Amino acid sequence: MAVSGIFFVLYLIAHMVGNLKAFAGETAFDHYAHWLRDIGKPLLPGVWFLWILRFALTVSVVAHIWSATVLALRARAARPVRYAHRPKVQGSYAARTMRWGGVIILLFVIYHLLDLSVGTLNPVGDGSKPYSNVVADFAPERWYVTLFYTLAIVTLGFHLRHGVFSALRSLGQQTPTGERRARAAALAVAILISGGFLVIPFAVLTGLVS
């Protein structure tokens, strides 16, 4: 759970930094997108790097969901009789929304791949023009797409808020001072990553990126 999660966080940071290239204009963004296919050349021919990354991400997704399922099934088995008076959240809201949050994020990732990787759900859907795809995606008349992206990214923020702290704890963070630092780091990662992803759709919506 922790190891695959940390891999996702590193990937998200790289993905977010890449996205922010949109502010550098169409040529720079498209050039960046095409460069992704050439990483590792000539050691890795063609789009090998991208396929290796995709394979590693798929393995991590499977490992992450598998661990989550094991934990969820154990939790269900550990409390066969539910409370009549269900306890309200007393600890962390983010921690109590990890499972449903994860499902929302998974559904979003599937939509996101069909939208901006495969292109079937995108109004432009031209793999050679990623900038146009993004601009068409978050056009004001397609406000519901922006809404769904926002919902998913906020959910991701909550997921990271607990996930990063929990990963550090699982890997042996043990002192009270370290706990404060780990919680602060988790909050910072959550805000920076969700903020970094959200500026793109809103920049398109407000015409800052067009």
Place this chain on the structure above:
Amino acid sequence: MNLTLRIWRQTGPEDKGRMVSYQVDDVSPDMSFLEMLDVLNERLILAGEDPVAFDHDCREGICGMCGMMINGMAHGPQRGTTACQLHMRQFKDGDTIDIEPWRAQAFPVIKDLVVNRGAFDKIIAAGGYITAPTGSAPEAHATPVAKADADAAFEAAACIGCGACVAACPNGSGMLFTAAKITQLSLMPQGQPERYTRVIGMVDAHDEAGFGGCTNAGECTVACPKGIPLNTIGRLNRDFLTANAKAAGKPGS
């Protein structure tokens, strides 16, 4: 004050159980929660009914026997307080209070609000002790312990094993209890020889008893009447990772 109680009644382990409403009048705000239940039981006995069974012993918050879910909160709404130390002034006249036993596969209900917490004993038996020659007490200054370590160990040793952490955990995990016991021993010089076999044994016993897995949700530490900190679980994790890296428990390792 007059209260409506909705209490879980279950005649025995095989019974399905149900919530039953009782009206309790003239409750003094200075009564403890258990004294209020005593009043209810006196009236039930006078009326020829079966009194509500609940665990209790010292009634001063140090034995860990009492414990029940009060309005969905382990030991009730006041933090850092066991049910016996909870006073009725925490409630208002006319309140309806839901009282349920700890809910966990590893803690089967014996009767009404009484559960069998024997699963905790199994975790302790799997390593929650030191194997040392007994005899006369050694000279206290013979084994120096850093003050910070002694304080952290003492904080963990405050665990009374009441089971509130399991009851509050969304995963039904007993990790805070296990971690408190691990921490108190692994911070002390006396706990070092068995440090890494202990953590493997106790976590295995925890899992075998049917507790859920920890997801660091932190509900346990909020419910804990002794304020066992969540970072004890980090200490357990660190020992567990080290133990696995060292292949502890294998002969000759």
